[in-house]
Amino acid sequence: MKNFDKQTISHLKQLARLCRGDILKMTYVANSGHPGGSMSSLEIFLSVYSFANIDPKNPNDPLRDRIVISHGHTSPGVYAVLGRLGFVNIDEVIAGFRHPSSIFEGHVTRGIPGIDWSTGNLGQGLSAGVGFALASKIKGLDYHVYVLMSDAEQAKGQVAEARRVARKFGLSNITVVIDYNDAQISGRARDVMPVNIRANYEADGWRVLEVDGHDFEQLFNALKEAYEDKVHPVAIIAHTVIGKGVSFMENDVSFHGKPLSREQLDKALAELGLENDIDKYIQMRKELPLAKHKQPKTDYSIKIKATPFRTYKDKIDNRTAFGKALLDIVKANLDSETPVVAIDCDLASSVKLDEVQKHAPERFFQLGVQEHNAATVAGALSCEGIVTFFADFGVFGVSETYNQHRLNAINNTNLKVVVTHCGLNVGEDGKTHHGLDYISAPANWLGYKVIVPADPNQTDRVIRYIAGVYGNFLVAMGRAKMSPITREDGSLFFDENYVFEYGKIDVIRDGDTVTIITCGSVVENAIKAADQFKGKVAVLNVSCPFDLDKETLKKYCSGRKVLVVEDHAAPLGLAAIVSKFLLTNGIIPTQFEQIAVEEHAVSGPYEALYELYNLSSNKIAERLEMMLK
């Protein structure tokens, strides 16, 4: 914690003037960006980056304070401050802002020194900050977390969820600073959607301070008071003026997302008393190559102890196999450099996190029925050298948290999502609870690998595998108990010696006429059906739908009949992925059919639903019979 003496404040004021010029210049040369909010938040940025324990020469110090800019569109302000404080090169910022070859993208980007989380969608930043603050407790590192936000995003529900988690876990090491410029795209914040910010934070147990957000002394005193409060998380409401510092921009909402004209820029720089060197930057930008910039490296090496397999011979559900494997991993790594934790949303006993909850409670975090927040907290935790498992029902862990995972992918997190209760396999809970998109939704996040294990033994191996590999994985499973998959001779297919290999297709039955391509809860039924036509029907278990094995598919699909069987929404599941792969690779089957879920289904025991929606072994066999004719 630094002190803000008179000299420092005078220096900061000088920097603010420079930064205002930088903001106007970079948005001008880019011909896009958000100057208005950048200028209202400017003194906040300068204060926080000066006050926080963060060193431009060692920006990745594990002991540094973490800073999340939740209103990521104020990137010009953030980049200017980082430039003027020596984190990055200010000329590169101004010339390169929003250029393809520049790291200084439209919204703040993780990996730039001083930026701990990529944002752009409003409302997720506080959850990320909560994740970082929780990580400090888990890893025993004493750092503070600053989350800077806009007033408009206070309306987002996820913010309320994050507030409650901060309070529940006593995260007094979080300080929020809200840029209350009372201006958003559609007018005054209080008119667009009235939010009683103070009352909302206080209702959730936070302490609230209010300051003039352009007064360094007030900002410093509030930051100090917040830092010294070891009981409450504190929110500082900083009253500011949009476009602050340039007379004709102040209080004009139209400058929210619009750069100045050349004439306006010249006038503004003159008013700020700054040299007008815009032509230099125009020239520098012209010389930038039309190329994609390189993403900064943000992953880390996972150092955990491997754990021995468990092998199941009797009927059991995949969920239980997951819970047991996870507990093994968590326990073996209680003192590891990369601890392993479990995040729950009030479903521990169903998603089988109760094993960890009971036997390693310090590695279990109950975040309540607040899935949006939980998915982001988990993502941020996973960036901090903590292997993070987030388990939930399919409909919550995939559909409800879709956009949180998308932002996690953008942040190159290291999250392990395990979704149970996928597909019609859920049964009686009915259509709202039949999560049917565990393949097709994650495919859109561009940065998650999906694994759909076929049985408890494969589940066991998969969970142990993903714990040790950096990156986002989503493992999807059903709800019901099942018999382990066996070979024709009755021996376990995924036996004691089986090692999971990402991307490998398991040929569970061989046959020469029809090839069934399947995964997950219905592999069992596909095998039963195939066994009625011995030697004619091959069964391929494709547990890694995003990374297909060309050789195996060529052998089993080219010139044969193919039937895809999946307990998944029909439009864009395994069949669509496989189709595109086959056509693109010139592998042409003589016939191609799909059994999948075409509509939101009714309630009923899962066996009944499989019968009604053609996924039972009976119905699959009927289809095979027709295809074999």
Next chain:
Amino acid sequence: MKNFDKQTISHLKQLARLCRGDILKMTYVANSGHPGGSMSSLEIFLSVYSFANIDPKNPNDPLRDRIVISHGHTSPGVYAVLGRLGFVNIDEVIAGFRHPSSIFEGHVTRGIPGIDWSTGNLGQGLSAGVGFALASKIKGLDYHVYVLMSDAEQAKGQVAEARRVARKFGLSNITVVIDYNDAQISGRARDVMPVNIRANYEADGWRVLEVDGHDFEQLFNALKEAYEDKVHPVAIIAHTVIGKGVSFMENDVSFHGKPLSREQLDKALAELGLENDIDKYIQMRKELPLAKHKQPKTDYSIKIKATPFRTYKDKIDNRTAFGKALLDIVKANLDSETPVVAIDCDLASSVKLDEVQKHAPERFFQLGVQEHNAATVAGALSCEGIVTFFADFGVFGVSETYNQHRLNAINNTNLKVVVTHCGLNVGEDGKTHHGLDYISAPANWLGYKVIVPADPNQTDRVIRYIAGVYGNFLVAMGRAKMSPITREDGSLFFDENYVFEYGKIDVIRDGDTVTIITCGSVVENAIKAADQFKGKVAVLNVSCPFDLDKETLKKYCSGRKVLVVEDHAAPLGLAAIVSKFLLTNGIIPTQFEQIAVEEHAVSGPYEALYELYNLSSNKIAERLEMMLK
């Protein structure tokens, strides 16, 4: 509003005893379901369904009060009450609960008399209630809306969003009743995730009352007080006991989602002083057919005035064409039986709802940066004989609101989602703002049709088309201005006489060797590329990716080379849909390639991004050249 005199209360007590038996019986015969919360909410259900203006003989009366059960897993309690109050047949409920052939599914289902909204995911019900309350204002119908909720779901952020909208629009015709049984799956609500419910509602400007939730007199007085408050929306916190009414179930969280054993059931029915007729229901259930029940009809006929087309000859963005068409429709239908409204999330000037805002302000609703709530409010509005347009950026209107649309689809809503700023066409705002899943995400909702118009003229026709057809549509477009699509002779392709036909593929260029399949913002570039190889390259505009035209695809793909060009995430966009369609229909191209977005992209002007990600006319032409070799 009915009175609760002594006789009524005595009658209700008698019904409560019967309903408790019904709950235990139906969950027993179904061997699943949620008895605990059903029993804590029971007096609330009985009070509200008795107090509200709703008639079992005319359950669809437009003037009836609306009732939303947000904690949909308490369906046994709701169904029992509906049975005992004469809305449905109680024997059918008990025997059929959660059976495929029965309408009485696991979670409450819209279309059952007395149920206005299907739920199951917690936290969305209040938004639906807000939608119904807003509809009463728009349609000038004087009814009240009751939203019954659990305590656990108070943690969900969307609830806070909905509260603020209720207050902003002065929706004093909403009453919320919260079953505060302080019990959820993982233990006491206050331990799982502490929520100060009273302070939260009050912070958002609601009035809060507290009652004993098993005391009919207190419930009645509170409902009356809430009804008579014409200034505030009111929340009634009803303190209850989970498992209420059966000694061994009370305060035992394990009965949240678990039916009784036979022994427990016998004991409970005896304790309740009820006839033990369970064998009758077991027998009835055995006789139910293994068949899907018929969904009740919940759509309505749209009666709006058609509006004349606008035709664009110069460069313009699709967004503007949308905004102008929508204003035409709104204005022409100000007095129509089916009014047309626009829902905005603080992006009116960008998504071009500002036209409606300015010229028909009574049809414009500003719901702030609260997309989850807005999507559900819009869905519920659309059920009330109001054609509802919800416009947003792709990343918010698709990715952020994914699970809200999924529940809208389950509710068979009549929502028109228009997403602008889709694809790399967004340009400089960067990866968080490049909405790349406008085809692949809605495909999973099972109940939305997607249309991706090629230019402003097609956009104009599409908007007018969807306004007049019942059902959920999502129309996706980019951000940039573009020239209207023309024929080879330079005349407008979508000219004054063009009528949009859902599912039709537009053959924009003919050619005999390669067929480009494309849609949206890149159609323009595909045509420019094709025009470099006259007669060799056909260009098909597939604006309706979910409903493909077999004849056209057969003609243009069978035995030809196919190149899919899409400004969409690569894994599961147009190429995947077309591949599956081709293979399934035995239409085999000789070569199949795709240009699409493989990774989260950088910032930059959209033309630069199209060049870097191979979607420029140059890059497409290069690919064509290789394919034509």
